[in-house]
Amino acid sequence: MRVIFALLFWLVQSLGVMAGPLTRDQVEPFIIPPYALGESVGDKGVWSLRNSGGAEAGYVFETALMAPLPGFSGAPINMLVMLDLEGRFIDVRLIAHNEPIFVSGLGEAPFRKFMEQYRGHSIHTPMVVGTSYGTEGGGGGLVYLDGVVKATASVRIAHESILAATLQVAREKMQGIKSTPPAHPDPDHDEPLTWTDLVDQGIARNLRVTNAEVDAAFSGTLWAEDDPEAKADPEGIYLDLWLVDVGPASIARAVLPDDAFADLQRFLSVSGFDEPLLVIDAGRHGLVSDGFVRNTAPDLLGASQDGLPLALRDADLVFSTLSGVPEGTAMILRTDRRLGFDPARDWVFEVKATRAHGMFQPEIGIVAFTLTHSTPERFFARAAVATPLPPWAEAVRNRATDLILLAIALPALLLALGPGMNRLAGHRRFTVIRLSILALVTVFIGWWAQAQLSIVTPLAILRTVIDGGSFAYLLYDPVSLLVWAFAIAGFVLWGRGLFCGWLCPFGALQEFSHHLGRFLRLPKVEPGALWDARLKLVKYGLLAGLVATVFIAPDQIDTAAEIEPFKTAITTFFVREPVFVAYAGFWLVLGLFTFKGFCRYVCPLGALMAVGGMLRGRNWIARRTDCGTPCQLCRVRCSYGAIKPSGAVDYSECFQCLDCVAIHNDTTRCVPLILAAKGRPLHKEKAA
Incomplete structure (x- = not known):
């Protein structure tokens, strides 16, 4: 019953936030002297602004009601804009948002600092989030606003919301303002x-x-x-x-x-x-x-x-x-x-x-x-009237180097895991190669490019579908979008394994943790087969709960998504409140004893990847009739518990580590191959 009451409270709270514009009592604390709040001039949260003498000085308005662009939580970012009669920003203030990186990651301070940059700039001067890359004079008439490291996509969404709402007010209320650049x-x-x-x-x-x-x-x-x-x-x-x-x-x-x-x-x-x-x-x-x-x-x-x-x-x-x-x-x-x-x-x-x-x-x-x-x-x-690039194009331009490197590395990884799979798995330095790739994934894709995929994105997409909003926000983080594209391609080719086994930075950290545990000779603790099967169902229950939250309490989805420790370990590099650091640290410490416990039992994104893996068109891991009857070597060696006693591969739990592929092709380890070398007939291969 407590859960039901809590969910109902969240629902009422979320509906109250979007019920209508702020009241006068709610807006007035945001107004900075010597200005004062005038009268409401519309039903979309627009108010007149008065100067110290009582004369009209501009307008005050909310962005969410006029430009409800969904953020990464699926909900709009609401800001209060003060604009003078010449079209210059007096102030931009944050009212409410649910952006995950700011809610409990970086905190709101850098978000508010970003908004301070608008003061004094005119709506007639094109403004973009990014850097001019040394273009003299500020980039040909463009004003470049500094983004927030680790949250560039969110500030781009906020920027587009501010401009869209401001231009709407300017068109409706301020037709007389000049539009030509000054001489x-x-x-x-x-x-x-x-x-x-x-x-x-x-x-x-x-x-x-x-x-x-x-x-x-x-x-x-x-x-x-x-x-x-x-x-x-x-x-x-x-x-x-x-x-x-x-x-x-x-x-x-x-x-x-x-x-x-x-x-x-x-x-x-x-x-x-x-x-x-x-x-x-x-x-x-x-x-x-x-x-x-x-x-x-x-x-x-x-x-x-x-x-x-x-x-x-x-x-x-x-x-x-x-x-x-x-x-x-x-x-x-x-x-x-x-x-x-x-x-x-x-x-x-x-x-x-x-x-x-x-x-x-x-x-x-x-x-x-x-x-x-x-x-x-x-x-x-x-100055030439500079036309800013579309937001997605500006985002691509600012991340061009990262995108180029990924555009080279990810197809190479696909080739290595596809046509080159047997050669890669059979390489005598395979473990070193795999750990090196995982290290690059952690450092480059995770900490540097900030492209750790999260369940927050699919949930935001679901909310956007429900609300009928725009999906443009996905384009504001082109690096993550590229990783998503390859993860989805992996669904079709192999199931969940490409992302979960090779492209997830936090998954890589857990694997490093387990190797450290083996190096330190710590005891290995794994649940029995029955409990292993039961625990693997937990992640599907958590995924279902998160999907339900989208419908019942959408404004709480970022809080519920904290079940993922990705934001702590990857996005903020463990610079967060102690409770979040302890939670992420727990899974890495557990990894010293239990192999990738979070990935196997708890990860809701992994559950979604497993569901997406049903798109897989074939069973790509070769099996023999002898696999499982009687040979059980691959099943025993599989750290993920993804091989059944029959020898068949459970692709919904397979992380594409290639260990079983290496054994299957190794004449010194594969029991059927060893027996065949001694004169016993080798059975034909069977579907996994």
């Missing part, structure tokens, strides 16, 4: 220009305001009479401002002498993302107030683009200008292109005119004059 000065563009050319082509633009116009702007306000100079000279020039973007080298040469141009280039070599803007005022405004401090934001100047403010800052450069350029108060400002500024599109420059009313603690009045500016596109280059 930056083209270093290859060289064009002779003069100041007159800049003015005639609109590259240098002028904002001219008279005293009368300033008076008109303050007319009817408290400050209408607070500028006697303007009253005295209405036609006088209050503001005669020239604005030119000197980021492009051709434009800068038309304005600055050689020494000033060289200083500017040295500045840009250090601040490569800054766009320099030359401002000159020949009027009495003067650009800055008396309290202005160099290398800070000018208090009387501002800029905006697409209705959003641009951050201006004094470049703190001392310079002169060429003859012919208007004289006056001059300064070079800078603004960061990484924050969204595009100098080739219209933007607005703003100059504030201020007046003070009163002697003590005067009241300050402000009016603004604006100038729209843009620099022709020909002076700039834009």
Whole structure:
């Protein structure tokens, strides 16, 4: 009854997780100041985001409801994304997941660390999980996010979920955001220009305001009479401002002498993302107030683009200008292109005119004059709109070396166990060869390539079939998928033996453990034939229990799958909580005395492999009529107990170790062959 109640609890819990979007009380703790949660804007877990002043600042949403891509547990990874109105990630937070490697393996810390990488990046910049392999400039416009060692497939699934959900919100809620890559000065563009050319082509633009116009702007306000100079000279020039973007080298040469141009280039070599803007005022405004401090934001100047403010800052450069350029108060400002500024599109420059009313603690009045500016596109280059590879292709590219080595090694192993089987089994160094292969499997396939197959994958596939989801997540781990392909090929050719006997890293560790036990002359402890047969049924019961868990409590499948010690011994290399290390260690210590006890009696993946082995098309191990009647040598020598007293091979328990093949072909060990050599007729071979 306790088991039934526990299963019912798991079922209710799992249904509750996916019942609907989080409530306001559940979402608010994830919001980081100075932002605040706004109102719900849909039925898919999307909320508006407010800034400290209460204005709309972006959106907050869950990924699982809009992009329910199944993870390796078969369930989606749910994350909370905060996106500003320009399409930049403010934050990405983990809400819930059942990824086995993070649940009780590596822990959630590296998963959360991975998600921190999105902050500040724009959805308009293609992002992939992996490395640029030395591609200069970040890989041609791509942003590469560092994956998590031992969990690359899971973070790829999370990444695709984040992008899919974010793009859906952007399409539905943020149609006005720009989609072109920002411009930056083209270093290859060289064009002779003069100041007159800049003015005639609109590259240098002028904002001219008279005293009368300033008076008109303050007319009817408290400050209408607070500028006697303007009253005295209405036609006088209050503001005669020239604005030119000197980021492009051709434009800068038309304005600055050689020494000033060289200083500017040295500045840009250090601040490569800054766009320099030359401002000159020949009027009495003067650009800055008396309290202005160099290398800070000018208090009387501002800029905006697409209705959003641009951050201006004094470049703190001392310079002169060429003859012919208007004289006056001059300064070079800078603004960061990484924050969204595009100098080739219209933007607005703003100059504030201020007046003070009163002697003590005067009241300050402000009016603004604006100038729209843009620099022709020909002076700039834009990063090519990089198209990321499909996730599966990116995964293949990042694992190319491992895949190539496996693509060579696995077919060679198939040939050795197929056409070359008799030669391999009869080699005088066969045991050394076998152990060497198992060592490579443990180190390369297991610890290095992280391709230890697990029952979690078939169970996730089953859950995906039930839920009607996508199987794309299988492609995110191409190395494991390749090993699965060869394991399935082994089903057809030999049964379970190819994987269980040759390609399972944990199985290899157990075999090494048993050889160590023999070297240390420890006692060998094996159950009798009856108990051996009974214990071999346990793994099928465990497999059935895990399949039932998929239907009854799917969110608990990763916990139930801990019956496998693979994650501890292979995936995390024993760096886990003590209880898991003790469990994996138990099976390896038992292996000193009992040959591969976990594989033979407990492994649910082995049970599935045995079921899959029914696809085997033939009995590939040769037997003779004398095998079993009367010769029992192969049965006695079989460490797996896979040969019946009749001499027939039980392929559901055969690990393809080739020991019986070696005996069958050895004239010094095979009893029928020995008798035949002494003149006794040799019986024909029979099916195994």
